[in-house]
Amino acid sequence: MLEKARYIVVEGPIGAGKTTLAKRLADRLSADLLLENPAANPFLGRFYQNMERWGLPTQIAFLFQRSEQLASFNHEHNPQRRVVSDFLIDKDPLFAELTLAEDELHLYRQLYARLKPTVRKPDLVIYLQAQPEVLVERVRKRGVESERKLSEAYVERVAKRYADFFHHYDAAPLFIVNAESLNPVDKAEDFELLYSRLLAMRSYREFFGYAG
Structure with missing residues (x-):
């Protein structure tokens, strides 16, 4: 699976290590990187302090940023080059559904x-x-x-939404990693184990690092 993959996405909730793993994987594969840039969102810091007040502008800013990144990627990227990204735009509504009021969510979905x-x-x-x-x-x-x-309560809600999203996700082959029992971000030996398992992946959905 990995040897033939040209467009690879690493995803997960905040703190899971998706950006670091994307960088390590791109380096190993000599692939290009397509990374989101949360620091460029002018509303993010205020959102973490007051989610109800700043949820909509934060969400819209991310939507514009990611849409522009992907549009540029489609136009400019050499299709012969492999790419590793740390975001999947299909999951963007996950955050909107988590933080926005009903009328704001309706507006966001239209955008x-x-x-x-x-x-x-x-x-x-x-x-x-x-x-x-x-x-x-x-x-x-x-x-x-x-x-x-x-807050831990917010992170818990995000993690649950991610779990629900990927439980039903079937748009592409999916490799699910338990990033607690194995830490491919901080431990070189775990990254090597992850990489070898990716090379051996044959099923459409596989799990890595789960007991049993």
């Missing part, structure tokens, strides 16, 4: 329908899972100022 670019589906999606307390610990450890007031 999403208009702005979502037509992109080819990934050849492989890697989904990192971890318990909320583990995610919060990792977020605190990296010390990003805008994330300082992020």
Whole structure:
């Protein structure tokens, strides 16, 4: 699966390590990187302090950013080059449904329908899972100022939404990683194990790092 994959996406809730893993994987594969840029969202810090007030502008800003990135990628990227990304735009509504009031969600869905670019589906999606307390610990450890007031309750809701989303996801081959029992982000030996399992992947949906 991995050897033939040209467009690979690494996904997961905040703190799961998707960006770091995407970078390590792109480096190993000599692939291009397509990364989201949360620091460029002017509303994100305020959102973490007051989600009800800043949910809609934060969501719209991310939608514009990711849509423009993917549109540019479609236009400019050399199709002969492999690419690893740390976001899947199909999951964007997940956050809107989690934080927006009904009327705001209706507006967001209209914008999403208009702005979502037509992109080819990934050849492989890697989904990192971890318990909320583990995610919060990792977020605190990296010390990003805008994330300082992020609550465990919010991270728990996000993690549950991700789990629900990928439970039903079937648009591309899916490799689900338990990022607690194995840590391919911080441990070189776990990354090598992950990489070898990706090379051996043959099924449409596989699990890595789960007991039994």
